[in-house]
Amino acid sequence: MGVKDKIKYIFSYKIAGKLLIEYNTKKTFKNFKPPKNWRTDILAPSLRTGVYTKEIIAKHYLEGRYVSGVKPVAWVTSGAPIEILKALGFYILYPENHGALCGARKVALEISEEAEKKGYSIDICSYARTDIGATLSKKTPVGKLPKPDLLLCCTNICQTVLYWYRVLAEYYKVPLIVIDTPFVYDEAKEHDIEYVKKQLEASIEVSEKVAGKSLSFSKLKEVVRLSKMAAELWLEIMNANKNKPAPISVFDQFIHMAPIVEKRGDPETVDFYSKMLDEINERIKNGIGAIKNERKRVLWDNLPIWYKIRFLSEFLAENGVSVIASTYTNAWGELAPMMDIERPIESMAKTYVYPILNRGTGHKLKTMETMVKEFDLDGAILHSDRSCKPYSVGQMDQRLKLLNELGVAALLLEADHNDPRAFADEQIKSRLKAFMEMMD
Amino acid sequence: MLHVKIPTRKEVIEEEKSKGKRIAAVYPIHYPRELFRVFNIQPVEVWGPPKTDTKKANAHLQSYICSVVQSGLSFYLEGYLDIVDLIVVPHSCDSLQGLGSIFKDFIKPKQELVTIYLPREKNKENVEFLANELKRIYKQLSQLCGFEPDDEKLMEEIKTEEKIDKLVFKFYKSRENLPLSSREFYTILRSREYLPPDKFKSILEYALLHASKGKLKKTGIVLSGLLPEPMDILDVIDDMDAFVAIDDMACCMRRVYGEGHSSDPFERIAERIVNGPPDPTKGNSFDERFEFIKSLADLTSAKGVIFYNVKFCEPEYFYHPILKEKLSKAQIRSLIIENDINEPLPQQTITRIKAFIEMIRESS
Structure with a gap:
């Protein structure tokens, strides 16, 4: 660890940066006003606790600017078992989240083109293109991304991440840990779980070597405990939408899920979701819905369309459609009960095999059917995401089943989570209008 | 030119069925042929097939799924696989994972469905996992067939x-000593996808008898990708007084496994597959893939590499830019082209291939 790096880190992040961000948060929270151009005529005011989402993310990326040489840095996939790294004191960066941020800030295309110029096909995942583009060009809306010392790739969300992380390993010349999770067609077999467990155990040695210290199992248990608590709170927030009107839209969830993805295992994340839950319960008590006129309640399947969140949110709200349940946001909460604080490695092996993306198309249909019943939904929008084959394959059959067997209006909406070239406003509007007519 | 009579898939299926064998329709890429054979099951691979009308698959799969998977599903839905007793879907990529899952949850074929998960890294734990996975399949097959081979x-x-x-x-x-066009060479080689081993062996031995001492005086190419379909690509290469000297294709060389060492049969099969030639779907490193392709070029007189990609095949896409760069540093030129197995080769692609061959010929 360089003394210069450490001084810079302490001053720029720990003291000045953090204080400034916290001061701003307090000020904004105190004089809270919805963001400019917020459509209060159709939407509930934005969540006040949302200012803490900004704070957490701002601190996270600010720390990233100064962390190199102070803490070991790991880049990981969104479904990766990060608890071991967290317990070893790694700074953890999620390229997918950074990709989503680039998408929401509408700079993903420019960055992706940097990868395309180098020969990466337009038909590969747009998160991967954004990340590879950022790696090659150093372009990022957060100032600077820290270089990884370690890469951790878990195949429980797709196979794409494996090839993507191979590219990163080639570029950064750092160790790559692959946690290969067998796909669960119905139930995971004993040898599947054992296989993942062995990989997790093997990953400890590599991670310790990079971190330069040994893993403390009591620290690991503590991280697992915090991770589980945050996931449980997140699940509770999502389940609050069983109320009518639903207090938080899925579009809001997309924004506020950032901490559960990239800061799980931290005490601040537990505090944050605890505050958010209080605010949501307050909304329920006062009968405040995410949209003013909740005429229809709808499910969202698949990743968000990051660059069109506002457009979709407002267009649907204008028409009295509240999108209130999502298989995607649910994925970060539904597995919380599987985490066993006393048996961290064993329970991680099981938990990380079971994300919805690592399970069969029939399981996803069942999840949607359960949501339709529990949240009393009128329809489902299935985002057919060009960039996410594992999430999208099966949607055509799932849509038909929802329509024919459950009598739920269901729409297949072709787009891409990060590439705006796959989205045409007017076409999408007319598809959504037809969908709304189906619900009436 | 050799006059070798190679039976068609249909002829093989009918003949093997008449002998009381079961037939397994196997989707790409890696699977344990041995394990099926010991249960008296003849595997017949389904690589598309090319030029299939994919309308029926379009009801289940989005347009951004590759034509190998689209055609494979359509082929089943059109009833061409009604004759088979099993459907085998190895977990090769996200699209094939989805195909296996759709079969199981929605299409529900009358045939037994076998899925295989293939581990992604090359190490001891993965051999152990695959051996266990093979034991699970052994149990499934023994239940289906009613016996347990030792x-x-x-x-x-x-x-x-x-x-x-x-x-x-x-x-x-x-290859360079055989009087075979590239199309003939690959027709023989790919008959392994459906022939019983003894028949395939005799065809190869017959072809090898015709090897001459004189070498082909043509420009050699390494062809990399999933499969050489439509096969017109081979004719285009041959027409330029060149030939495919060797390949790095999923349907061919990437499945020429080495000998296993274990005395446990399940582990031995697992060793063969896990330690086999590098393949994007197995997630091998760039260095492994580069070294392998380079070794293929060194083994033959190949002067350049053509990456012939099926549109939407993500595993292949990711490797192209870095492999191209590494090959270039090693003075090996390469060309990336992509196509759909259901479409004829566009003129633009033919022109690019011709220009590439001319270029490597001039520079060598």
Whole structure:
């Protein structure tokens, strides 16, 4: 660890940066006003606790600017078992989240083109293109991304991440840990779980070597405990939408899920979701819905369309459609009960095999059917995401089943989570209008 | 030119069925041939097939799923696989994962469905996992077939496959001495996708008898990708007084496995697959893939590499930019083209291939 790096880190992040961000948060929270151009005529005011989402993310990326040489840095996939790294004191960066941020800030295309110029096909995942583009060009809306010392790739969300992380390993010349999770067609077999467990155990040695210290199992248990608590709170927030009107839209969830993805295992994340839950319960008590006129309640399947969140949110709200349940946001909460604080490695092996993306198309249909019943939904929008084959394959059959067997209006909406070239406003509007007519 | 009579898939299926064998329709890429054979099951691979009308698959799969998977599903939905007793879907990529899942949850074929998860890294734990996965499939097959072949019999089948792999390698090494067009060479080689081992072996041995001492005086190419379909690509290369000297294709060389070492048959099959030639779907490193392709070029007189990609095949896409750069540093030129197996080769692609061959010929 360089003394210069450490001084810079302490001053720029720990003291000045953090204080400034916290001061701003307090000020904004105190004089809270919805963001400019917020459509209060159709939407509930934005969540006040949302200012803490900004704070957490701002601190996270600010720390990233100064962390190199102070803490070991790991880049990981969104479904990766990060608890071991967290317990070893790694700074953890999620390229997918950074990709989503680039998408929401509408700079993903420019960055992706940097990868395309180098020969990466337009038909590969747009998160991967954004990340590879950022790696090659150093372009990022957060100032600077820290270089990884370690890469951790878990195949429980797709196979794409494996090839993507191979590219990163080639570029950064750092160790790559692959946690290969067998796909669960119905139930995971004993040898599947054992296989993942062995990989997790093997990953400890590599991670310790990079971190330069040994893993403390009591620290690991503590991280697992915090991770589980945050996931449980997140699940509770999502389940609050069983109320009518639903207090938080899925579009809001997309924004506020950032901490559960990239800061799980931290005490601040537990505090944050605890505050958010209080605010949501307050909304329920006062009968405040995410949209003013909740005429229809709808499910969202698949990743968000990051660059069109506002457009979709407002267009649907204008028409009295509240999108209130999502298989995607649910994925970060539904597995919380599987985490066993006393048996961290064993329970991680099981938990990380079971994300919805690592399970069969029939399981996803069942999840949607359960949501339709529990949240009393009128329809489902299935985002057919060009960039996410594992999430999208099966949607055509799932849509038909929802329509024919459950009598739920269901729409297949072709787009891409990060590439705006796959989205045409007017076409999408007319598809959504037809969908709304189906619900009436 | 050799006059070799190679039976068609249909003829093989009918003949093997008449002998009381079961037929397994196997989707790409890696699977344990030996394990099916020991249960008296003849695997017949489904690589598309090309030029299939994919309308029926379009009801289940989005347009951004590759034509190999689209055609494979359509082929089933059109009823062409009604004759088979099993459907085998290895977990090769996200699209094939989805295909297996759609079969299981929605299409529900009348045939037994076998899925195989293939581990992604090359190490001891992965061999152990795959061996366990193979034992699970063994149980499934023994329930279906009503008998449990012993380890000795399975080992015999493994050794047969190992011998054939050696013979295939010899066939590759003799490529430049064989009076075969690229289309003929690959028609023979790819008949392994559906022929019983003894028949395939005799065809190879017959072809090898015709190896001459004189070498082909043509420009050699390494063809990399999933499969050489439509096969017109081979004719385009040959028309330029060039030939495919060797390949790095999923349907061919990437499945020429080495000998296993374990005395446990399940572990031995697992070793063969896990330690086999590098393949994007197995997630091998860039260095492994580069070294392998370079070794193929060195083994033959190949002067350049053509990456022939099926549109929407993500595993292949990711490797192209870095492999191209590494090959360039090693003075090996390469060309990336992509196509849909259901479409004829566009003129633009033909022109690019011709220009590439001319370029490597001039520079060598």
